[in-house]
Amino acid sequence: MPSAAMIAAIGLGIVAPADGAPIRVRDRAIRMADVVRLPAESDWRRLAAVEIWRIPAGQGGVTLTRRAIAALIRRATPGIALADAGPGTIEFRAGVSARPVIRKCYVLIAAAVAGATIDRKAVTPGPCGGGKVDTAWDRAAGTLVAGRAFAAATSIGPVRPPAAPLVMRGDVMTLVSRAGAVTIERGVTALQPGRAGEKVFVRDNSGKVFAAPIAGVPQ
Structure with missing residues (x-):
């Protein structure tokens, strides 16, 4: 990346479209390359990618004064020398994402x-x-x-349907409880549908309601 001395020696100026058209930026980020004409040498490429401002989420664009842009550039790159920014504004619009959205x-x-x-x-x-x-x-x-x-x-x-429930409401199941070498089994009734690995509310023969996991192989 160019040194502060190299940057100061160039005396860069803010560039804007001559016809006043908005500058379109990718990924909502306004970068140095969008507002400053930089030398073509490879040493300047990293400076070109420096982000100075980001269009807020939910906004299609933003309008900044040239003086505000100059202040953002100086904040992002301390030591930079800019020509007089002058009056006026520049509009920036969020462009199309670099990666197209593919619906499945x-x-x-x-x-x-x-x-x-x-x-x-x-x-x-x-x-x-x-x-x-x-x-x-x-x-x-x-x-x-x-x-x-x-x-x-x-x-x-685009909505992928869920797997079919393994248990439906009203299904009678066997609840297995283990404590060491002791295994206790009792009948319960499912109060809601559920899939393997999920917990569902069940009612036992005494009327007690509680949550219990569903064993089985996920579909």
């Missing part, structure tokens, strides 16, 4: 009737459809259901 969607392997459960085994990665996705989340069952009849290969959008 899922399509039905087989046709599904209205109201059918759509679990992880019913879909496979595929192209995103352009139409409205008519699915709903069944909170009681903890599953995704079809809002209408679907043909095979229909896209359900």
Whole structure:
């Protein structure tokens, strides 16, 4: 990176588009290369990447006075010598991210009737459809259901369905408790759906309600 003496000797000036168009920056970061014309030598490349300001999240852009930009440059690179910044403002706009966003969607392997459960085994990665996705989340069952009849290969959008519940509400199960060499088994009833490894609320034969883990192999 150039020394402070080299920077001071150049006497850099702030550059702005002649037609007053906004400067578009990637990743919301305003860097030295966006506002100062730097020498082409390789020693200056690290200086070009120095970030002087960042457009706040939620804002599409920001307008800064040339004097404010000069102050930001001096703060980011102590010892730099700038030509008179002069009056006026420069607008900066957040550009397109350097990495395009790729949506990952899922399509039905087989046709599904209205109201059918759509679990992880019913879909496979595929192209995103352009139409409205008519699915709903069944909170009681903890599953995704079809809002209408679907043909095979229909896209359900970018949401990956969860695995099918291993236990459904109302299922009668055996609770196994171990303490050393002693094993106690008792019957319980599931009060909510759950998957392997999750805890669900259950009720035993005495009416006591408590949480218990579900054993099994995850789907």
